Amino acid sequence: MLSKGFGGAERLFVDLCQALSGQGVQVLAVCHRDFVKRRQIEGLPGVEVASIRVRGPWDPWARWRLRAQLRQFQPSVIHCHLARGAWFCGPAARALGIPLAANLHNYVKLKYYRDVDLFLPGTLDQRRYLEIHHVAAQRIEVIPHFSLLPAVEHATEPAGPALVFVSLGRLVHKKGFDVLLAAFRKLLDRGCEARLLIGGSGPEQDGLRRQARDLRLENTVSFEGWIEDVPGFLSRGHVFVLPSRDEPFGIVALEAMACGKPIVSTRCRGPMEVLNDNLAYLADPGDPSSLTRAMSAAAADHDERSRKGQQALNRYRDTYSADAVIPRFLTAYRRLAAGS
Secondary structure: OOOOOOOHHHHHHHHHHHHHHHOOOOEEEEEEOOOOOHHHHOOOOOEEEEEEOOOOOOOHHHHHHHHHHHHHHOOOOEEEEHHHHHHHHHHHHHHHOOOEEEEOOOOOOHHHHOOOOEEOOOOHHHHHHHHHOOOOHHHEOOOOOOEOOOOOOOOOOOOOOOEEEEEEOOOOHHHOHHHHHHHHHHHHHOOOOEEEEEEOOOOOHHHHHHHHHHOOOOOOEEEEEOOOOHHHHHOOOOEEEEOOOOOOOOHHHHHHHHOOOOEEEEOOOOHHHHOOOOOEEEEOOOOHHHHHHHHHHHHHOHHHHHHHHHHHHHHHHHHHEHHHHHHHHHHHHHHHHHOO
16 A cells, blocks of 8 residues: 555455464555554554655566565565556566455556456445456455454444534545535525534635535534544444545445444445445435435434334445355455466
């Protein structure tokens, strides 16, 4: 993982390191020297952390150092993430004769992935993207993303007179928090007694705070900042909202499912492979009125939202928990190492 920040791709990298450590797999975790979550993987049993400073896509020192680390560790398989990871790992894997697996995480030019032996897209939509770009079917295996959060026993709601909506993510344009604020204003204008908690940080934070003031939401919307305790944050809400304009997967939705929270989500590519009308309340991306209608439906019927929360929890446990997904990664690694 050769990026410094922390989003969905970096979360999968960290969670994989932790899960593979728990399975007794020996892992060389190569990350950027300034990776913000490096401490979360340092000290894990069986995980050796190697850092690289990458100054740009043609950095010869980073390429040399990566190859030297891989030559010393001698992995059976290399698993890279994002275009930069594939771009740097590809030549090293080819030179050392080590098979290379890759997660796309988004829809980018595949020239960076030219040395990849096995693509591990998280969604069927990403698989279709690869097939459209003439990647052979035998080089693709869909394995969904997962969460390390343990599934709660039953879906429950916090006590309190007012309904609490919670939302969580990076405060950037594509996450749609401006749409959420506009939708929440409309919801209050309909007479719904509710509060909204927004967790996360990012470049749009100041603008979103100004928008909340302009919409007279100072007393009903709280910006909670960066969230370390995700289950604790989600437990404060009755309903989780994913307002994204675009979302290749959306691990935060899995975290809400693990906590048994009813979900309001936009119909983005990633969430629509995880959720449906039976599991969540759905809205059109970028449409405040559509999002208001979905939030209003969640607020209006306690029994229905409890049913949806429980159904989503069951789906998480069966399909998206670490216990369900990690064996699929291990099988893919073994097949790739065996050359099949």
